[in-house]
Amino acid sequence: xxxxPVRVSSSWLDLREPADGVARSTDLVAQLLEHDPQRxxxxxxxxxxxxxxxxxxxxxxxxxxxxxxxxxxDTDLLQLALRDPPSAAADGADVxxxxxxSDLVSLDEAHLADADLITAxxxxxxxxxxELTALVxxxxxxxxxxxxxxxxxxxxxFEPPDPLDARLGAAFNAHQRRPTTHGTLLGPAAxxxxxxQFTDRGAHVAIDSSPWQLGSTHVELCAEWLSGWVRAAxxxxxxxxxxxxxxxxxxxxxxxxxxxxxxxxxxxxxVRPR
Numbered sequence: 185x186x187x188x189p190v191r192v193s194s195s196w197l198d199l200r201e202p203a204d205g206v207a208r209s210t211d212l213v214a215q216l217l218e219h220d221p222q223r224x225x226x227x228x229x230x231x232x233x234x235x236x237x238x239x240x241x242x243x244x245x246x247x248x249x250x251x252x253x254x255x256x257x258d259t260d261l262l263q264l265a266l267r268d269p270p271s272a273a274a275d276g277a278d279v280x281x282x283x284x285x286s287d288l289v290s291l292d293e294a295h296l297a298d299a300d301l302i303t304a305x306x307x308x309x310x311x312x313x314x315e316l317t318a319l320v321x322x323x324x325x326x327x328x329x330x331x332x333x334x335x336x337x338x339x340x341x342f343e344p345p346d347p348l349d350a351r352l353g354a355a356f357n358a359h360q361r362r363p364t365t366h367g368t369l370l371g372p373a374a375x376x377x378x379x380x381q382f383t384d385r386g387a388h389v390a391i392d393s394s395p396w397q398l399g400s401t402h403v404e405l406c407a408e409w410l411s412g413w414v415r416a417a418x419x420x421x422x423x424x425x426x427x428x429x430x431x432x433x434x435x436x437x438x439x440x441x442x443x444x445x446x447x448x449x450x451x452x453x454x455v456r457p458r
Contacts, residue, residue, distance in 0.1 A: 192234060192258075192261075194235055194260070194261060194264055196408070197234050197235045197237060197261070198235070199404060199405050199408060200405055201237045201240075202402070202405075203396050203397075203398065203402050203405055204237060204241070204305065204306070204333075204334060204396075205237075205240075205241045206397075207334065207394040207395055207396050207397075207450060208241060208305070208333045208334065208394050208452060209333070209392035209393070209394050209452040209454075210245065211392050212331060212390060212392050212452050212453075212454040213242065213245050213246070213331070215390055215454055216301075216329055216331065216454060216456075217246070217247075219329075219456060220329075223248055223300065224247075224248040224249065224277075225248055225249045225250070225251075225300075226246060226248055226249070226250045226251070226300045226301055227250075227251050227253070227298045227299055227300045227301075228242075228250060228251070228252045228253070228299070228300065228301045228302075228303060229252075229253045229255060229295070229296050229299045229301075229302050229303070229326075230252060230253070230254050230255065230302075230303045230304065230305075231255050231288060231291075231302065231303070231304040231307065231319075232255065232256055232288065232304055232305070232306075232307040233254035233255055233256045233261075233262070233265060233283075234256055234258070234261045234265070235261045235262075235264040235265050235268070236252075236254060236262075236264070236265030236266075236268065236269065236270075236281070237305065238303050238304070238305045238333070239252045239254070239265070239269065239270045239279075239281065240268065240269075240270050242270075242303065242331070243270030243271075243272070243273055243279045244270065244271075244272065244273065244274055245274055246273055246274055247273055247274040247275040247277065248273055248275065248277055249273065249277045249278050249279070250270075250273055250277070250278075250279045250280070251279075251280045251281075251282070252269075252270070252279065252280070252281045252282070253282050253283075253284055254281065254282070254283045254284065255284045255286060255288065255291065255295075256283075256284075256285065256286075257285065257286060257287045257288075259283075259285045262283040262285055263283075265281065265283065266281060266283060269281040288315075288319070291322060292322070293322065293325045293326070296322065296323075296325075296326040297326075299326045299328045300328055300329075301328055301329050301330070301331065302323050302326060302328060302329070302330040302331070303330070303331045303332070303333070304330075304331075304332050304333070305332075305333040305334050306333070306334040306335070306450075307332070307335075308332060308335040308370070308374040308375055308378055309335050309336045309360060309369070309370060309371050309372065309374040309375070310369065310374075311369070311370055311374060312364075312366060312367030312368060312369060312370065313367070313368075313370060313377065314367060315366075315367070316370060316374060316377060316378055316381070317381060319378075320378060320381040320382055320385065321385075323382075323455065324382070324385045324387060324457070327457050328457065329454065329455060329456050329457070330453070330454075330455040331452070331453070331454055331455075332375075332378065332452065332453040332454075332455065333394060333450075333452040333453075334394055334450045334452065335374055335375035335378075335450055335451055335452075335453070336360065336371070336372055336448070336449070336450055337372050337375060337376075337449050337450060337451055338353075338357040338360070338371065338372030338373075338449075339372075339449040340353055340413075340446065340447065340448050340449065341446070341447040341449075342435075342444070342445070342446055343444070343445040343446075344438070344443070344444075346431070346434070346435075348424075348427060348431050351417075351421070351424065352413070352414060352417040352424065352431070353417075355416075355417035355418070355420040355421035355424060356413055356416050356417040356420070357371060357372055358420050358421070359371075359416045359417065359419060359420035360372055360416075361373070362420070375391075375451045375453060378453060379391060379453055382453075382455045386457075386458040387455050387456060387457055387458060388455070388456045388457075388458070389453055389454070389455050389456075390453070390454040390456075391451055391452070391453055391454075392451065392452050392454075393449065393450070393451055393452075394450045394451060394452045395447050395448060395449045395450060396409075396446075396447070396448040396450070397445070397446075397447055398445070398446045398447075398448065399439070399442075399444055399445040399446065400439075400442045403439055403440075406439055406444070406446060407436060407439060409446075409448070410432060410435055410436070410439075410446075411432060414428050414431065414432050415428075
């Protein structure tokens with residue numbers, strides 16, 4: 185695996201955390217607990233943990249004492265995670281948190297040797313195929329479940345629709361699959377490729393949808409996402425520039441009037457070893 189080139193801002197993570205929490209699959213958490221109902225202590229390694237939102241969401245859903253190890257190369261985000269850790273497990277048991285500042289490239293089997301669960305959120309689509317294969321191999325070697333949430337799948341629906349939606353969506357998806365100095369990103373294909381790779385290695389994979397439903401309940405997030413979505417599409421296809429400002433203003437006006445709803449589809453994977 186090679187270094188991930190993107191540094192995510194803490195303000196964006198704060199903005200998206202409530203929507204992430206609503207979208208992630210609680211059904212997969214229930215399946216996880218069905219297969220390990222007696223566990224009273226968890227060691228959970230969260231990959232690409234950022235400011236710790238996965239732990240704040242998942243820890244209250246799992247009974248038993250928990251120790252979270254947060255892996256991220258951004259030490260500023262990890263410090264934020266330590267300042268706002270999960271308060272308690274589902275049954276009130278203690279939750280402790282430690283950080284491991286490092287690029288994911290530096291992780292090996294020894295780092296995850298004590299793992300009872302591996303988690304990640306909004307990560308897979310940022311990988312190249314080689315990076316994803318290395319991550320799959322690392323998870324399989326750990327011989328524990330993995331809960332990998334919120335991978336984009338390249339399907340976005342607007343209500344009301346507009347003729348420019350499809351062109352912008354196609355350009356954005358191409359941007360998500362763009363070549364970089366460390367290889368071509370998988371973008372919307374990543375979750376399906378990961379599921380197949382885990383299956384090929386004998387693991388059981390369960391998949392559930394985890395869409396963002398944005399509109400009047402997430403106005404600021406929707407506006408910020410919309411700007412970034414159009415900006416990336418125009419970067420990929422400059423011919424869209426001529427209509428981009430008009431389109432964004434139209435959508436912002438609809439959003440302010442409570443007339444816009446956007447569904448941004450993701451999937452979550454629960455991987456269990458054979």
